[in-house]
Amino acid sequence: MTGRGARGAIAALAALVALACGRDEQAAAPPPPEVLVATAQVGNVPDRREYSANVRAVNRVDVRARVRGYLREQLFEDGQLVAKDALLFRIDPREYEIALAEAKGQQARARANADRARRDFARAQELYQQKVVSVSVLDERRAARDAAAAEVQAADAAVRDAELNLSYCQVTAPIAGRIGRALVDVGNLVGESGQDTVLAEIVQVDPIHVYFAPTERDRLDVLRGAEEGRIPPVRIGTIPIELRLGDGSLYAHPGVVDYVDPTVEATRGTVTVRALVPNPDDVLRPGQFVRATAVFPDRTGAVLVPQRAVLQEQAGSSLLVVTPDGVVESRTVEVGAVHDGMQEIRSGLAAGERVVVDGVQKARPGSKVVAKPLAEDVAKSAAAKEGAAAPPR
Numbered sequence: 001m002t003g004r005g006a007r008g009a010i011a012a013l014a015a016l017v018a019l020a021c022g023r024d025e026q027a028a029a030p031p032p033p034e035v036l037v038a039t040a041q042v043g044n045v046p047d048r049r050e051y052s053a054n055v056r057a058v059n060r061v062d063v064r065a066r067v068r069g070y071l072r073e074q075l076f077e078d079g080q081l082v083a084k085d086a087l088l089f090r091i092d093p094r095e096y097e098i099a100l101a102e103a104k105g106q107q108a109r110a111r112a113n114a115d116r117a118r119r120d121f122a123r124a125q126e127l128y129q130q131k132v133v134s135v136s137v138l139d140e141r142r143a144a145r146d147a148a149a150a151e152v153q154a155a156d157a158a159v160r161d162a163e164l165n166l167s168y169c170q171v172t173a174p175i176a177g178r179i180g181r182a183l184v185d186v187g188n189l190v191g192e193s194g195q196d197t198v199l200a201e202i203v204q205v206d207p208i209h210v211y212f213a214p215t216e217r218d219r220l221d222v223l224r225g226a227e228e229g230r231i232p233p234v235r236i237g238t239i240p241i242e243l244r245l246g247d248g249s250l251y252a253h254p255g256v257v258d259y260v261d262p263t264v265e266a267t268r269g270t271v272t273v274r275a276l277v278p279n280p281d282d283v284l285r286p287g288q289f290v291r292a293t294a295v296f297p298d299r300t301g302a303v304l305v306p307q308r309a310v311l312q313e314q315a316g317s318s319l320l321v322v323t324p325d326g327v328v329e330s331r332t333v334e335v336g337a338v339h340d341g342m343q344e345i346r347s348g349l350a351a352g353e354r355v356v357v358d359g360v361q362k363a364r365p366g367s368k369v370v371a372k373p374l375a376e377d378v379a380k381s382a383a384a385k386e387g388a389a390a391p392p393r
Contacts, residue, residue: 035359053292068191114148
């Protein structure tokens with residue numbers, strides 16, 4: 001074989017080897033992975049925001065002994081519900097009954113003196129007109145009359161003061177509510193050294209307040225909703241509040257927001273919100289923890305995807321989107337409310353785009369995949385086609 005023939009044979013052999021290797025590489029290359037995708041839909045989603053909340057009394061009042069004396073009687077059972085102005089304690093009134101009697105005696109004496117002073121002044125006026133007495137005598141009788149009238153006013157005030165002190169011997173409930181245990185036993189001296197003695201505490205239980213703390217982000221979102229007209233601009237008294245108790249059961253009586261703090265808590269970035277909730281059955285107690293849900297108007301025209309398609313990362317939320325040519329694309333999105341397993345996407349995704357739901361581990365951004373629709377998407381599409389094909393009745 002000549003040198004030229006040998007070189008040709010070698011080239012042909014090399015070509016056969018390269019062709020065989022290419023076929024092996026093509027045979028070894030795996031097909032694109034299959035993933036299940038869902039198509040982003042447009043729908044309505046309830047806007048409900050749940051927070052941890054704390055129950056507090058609307059009013060909490062100390063029942064105090066306002067006069068000094070021995071506690072004679074307790075007229076309630078510890079922990080019972082009491083009505084406003086209900087009689088709770090009696091303090092020994094004898095000292096104040098005596099003081100009232102003395103004040104009334106002084107009052108009678110002052111009135112008698114005032115009556116005599118008026119008559120003396122009237123006589124002095126007659127005698128002055130007859131030129132029997134001088135001006136100085138008339139002025140003296142007038143001064144005596146005015147002084148006696150002032151004494152009557154002082155005596156009247158002393159009687160009212162004595163009556164007030166006597167009334168304090170009967171300690172009544174300043175508000176309606178549930179009273180705690182008696183803090184002083186019957187027989188003890190109360191009001192010593194001019195200090196009011198706390199006898200018990202009453203808390204108002206119906207209605208009752210519930211406090212919770214939405215984030216600053218929630219506050220801004222509500223403001224945007226008001227600007228868009230979706231949320232009433234006057235939020236106080238218009239946002240319903242639903243409660244769930246510690247066992248997960250729904251509380252029977254919804255409340256309404258009645259106060260929003262005008263400041264933001266700097267360390268936590270939250271805003272204190274208060275709801276007024278009816279409590280006719282005494283289910284809620286001050287200090288109790290509940291779950292409060294603020295119920296806003298539904299979001300209409302929302303872009304929805306299955307909640308499990310959303311990837312939560314440190315930088316935020318994202319989706320794996322499959323483009324029309326089958327390429328995977330990572331998309332950062334802003335998420336909203338969740339309802340029945342569907343996640344609202346507020347920005348970053350358009351209706352009709354496909355997102356990876358199952359097979360996320362196999363879908364790499366920039367690579368191709370074989371996208372297959374979810375079974376529920378297929379069922380919805382078939383139902384829609386059947387509805388369109390059905391003849392009108």
